[in-house]
Amino acid sequence: MDELKFRREAYENPNNHDDDFLSAMRSSDERQAFVKDLKRLDSQIESALKVDVPEGLEAKLLLNQQLHQHQVQRRKTGFTMALVASVAFVAGISFTLLRLGPVDLGQHALAHVYHEDMALISHDDVSFNTINTQLASLGTLANARFTEQPGQVLYSTYCDFQGVKSIHLVMQGAQGKVTLFIVPVEDRMILDEAFADNRYQGMGFAADNAYMLLVGEHHDDLNNIKEEIKQSFI
Amino acid sequence: MFGFKRNNLADSSVNNDMLSKQRRYDSLVRALHADLFRYAYWLCGDKHIAEDITQETFLRAWRSLESLKDDKAAKAWLITILRRENARRFERKQFDYSDVEQSELADNVSLSTEDNMEQYLVRRQIARLEIEYREPLILQVIGGFSGEEIADILQLNRNTVMTRLFRARNQLKELLDQEHTRGRSNG
Numbered sequence: 001m002d003e004l005k006f007r008r009e010a011y012e013n014p015n016n017h018d019d020d021f022l023s024a025m026r027s028s029d030e031r032q033a034f035v036k037d038l039k040r041l042d043s044q045i046e047s048a049l050k051v052d053v054p055e056g057l058e059a060k061l062l063l064n065q066q067l068h069q070h071q072v073q074r075r076k077t078g079f080t081m082a083l084v085a086s087v088a089f090v091a092g093i094s095f096t097l098l099r100l101g102p103v104d105l106g107q108h109a110l111a112h113v114y115h116e117d118m119a120l121i122s123h124d125d126v127s128f129n130t131i132n133t134q135l136a137s138l139g140t141l142a143n144a145r146f147t148e149q150p151g152q153v154l155y156s157t158y159c160d161f162q163g164v165k166s167i168h169l170v171m172q173g174a175q176g177k178v179t180l181f182i183v184p185v186e187d188r189m190i191l192d193e194a195f196a197d198n199r200y201q202g203m204g205f206a207a208d209n210a211y212m213l214l215v216g217e218h219h220d221d222l223n224n225i226k227e228e229i230k231q232s233f234i
Numbered sequence: 235m236f237g238f239k240r241n242n243l244a245d246s247s248v249n250n251d252m253l254s255k256q257r258r259y260d261s262l263v264r265a266l267h268a269d270l271f272r273y274a275y276w277l278c279g280d281k282h283i284a285e286d287i288t289q290e291t292f293l294r295a296w297r298s299l300e301s302l303k304d305d306k307a308a309k310a311w312l313i314t315i316l317r318r319e320n321a322r323r324f325e326r327k328q329f330d331y332s333d334v335e336q337s338e339l340a341d342n343v344s345l346s347t348e349d350n351m352e353q354y355l356v357r358r359q360i361a362r363l364e365i366e367y368r369e370p371l372i373l374q375v376i377g378g379f380s381g382e383e384i385a386d387i388l389q390l391n392r393n394t395v396m397t398r399l400f401r402a403r404n405q406l407k408e409l410l411d412q413e414h415t416r417g418r419s420n421g
Binding site: 008011012013014038041042044045046047048049050051053054057058060061062064065068069 | 293381407410
């Protein structure tokens with residue numbers, strides 16, 4: 001290795017550990033002193049470069065990141081909250097709309113009869129005055145009432161027709177029990193003149209401002225009771 | 235119910251990920267913040283700006299910590315981010331300190347301890363070095379990087395890096411020798 005190359009390499013990196021460089025260095029005392037001098041310069045440079053690090057920089061860096069993380073998380077939580085709120089809102093709206101949808105009274109009446117099978121076992125004797133009281137409490141049917149006892153009434157209660165408060169009566173017909181629903185008229189209701197499934201038959205008619213729905217096992221009973229109600233209900 | 239349980243598991247594994255990411259970050263900060271700050275200082279010549287750049291660098295590092303595959307490369311990775319942050323400083327805004335002559339920066343170097351006259355002189359001369367000579371020298375001396383690694387970080391070829399290292403030491407040596415003879419003749 002010639003002198004020029006050696007000096008050049010020494011300047012490039014005095015801590016060079018290449019064999020060529022090391023053996024070139026060892027070949028003369030002068031070269032060793034030269035490298036030693038440069039190493040001294042390097043250590044001077046190193047200690048000069050090591051400026052004081054501001055106190056607490058490490059803690060600041062960690063804190064900064066934590067704050068950043070916190071913000072990101074809050075943003076995420078905000079987004080989640082917004083999402084949950086939207087879902088709840090949509091659910092609320094659709095539930096309301098569902099309740100305002102058209103009501104098929106016939107099908108509902110049948111379903112109600114099946115659902116409230118207790119009603120058909122009951123053997124009370126309800127007077128028409130009690131029924132009138134119930135009718136009066138329905139608000140929209142405050143003026144409707146029975147003028148006389150419409151045959152034997154075995155059961156009477158309030159019930160809910162898709163959000164409309166109605167009256168559920170069970171009456172004794174000649175051949176079996178007949179369920180009568182008195183439902184205040186609402187626009188969204190669809191009244192079927194006649195409806196049926198494998199077990200029950202039903203008929204509906206409008207009286208004043210109420211819909212009457214009759215459900216029973218025998219068609220004759222339905223007709224009889226319909227006539228009775230038409231006479232006694234005003 | 236199973237869904238709930240699975241959710242819990244997913245949650246805890248996310249937490250674990252977070253935790254290990256946090257630990258990784260913590261150890262990076264601990265091990266490298268001093269080197270990074272010093273590097274920033276010698277790039278910009280101002281302690282406060284250097285601190286800001288270091289903060290930005292580590293925040294950026296946190297955001298993209300997943301992209302650092304090999305922890306051994308962490309230092310070079312962080313320095314690359316830091317150099318980009320420093321460059322961004324000039325894009326963002328023409329701060330008045332960007333016009334400051336490099337030689338004036340030396341005056342910012344405080345003469346804190348009495349036995350450090352020598353160090354003060356060396357610092358002043360390092361600050362006077364052209365940035366393209368100063369940067370590879372810092373990477374070699376503080377960073378402990380090889381010629382190839384420096385070439386990689388600075389995106390230069392190795393020969394250029396070695397030439398610059400040569401010139402950096404050469405200039406420093408000359409400047410310091412001058413300083414000493416001047417000091418001696420003054421004294």
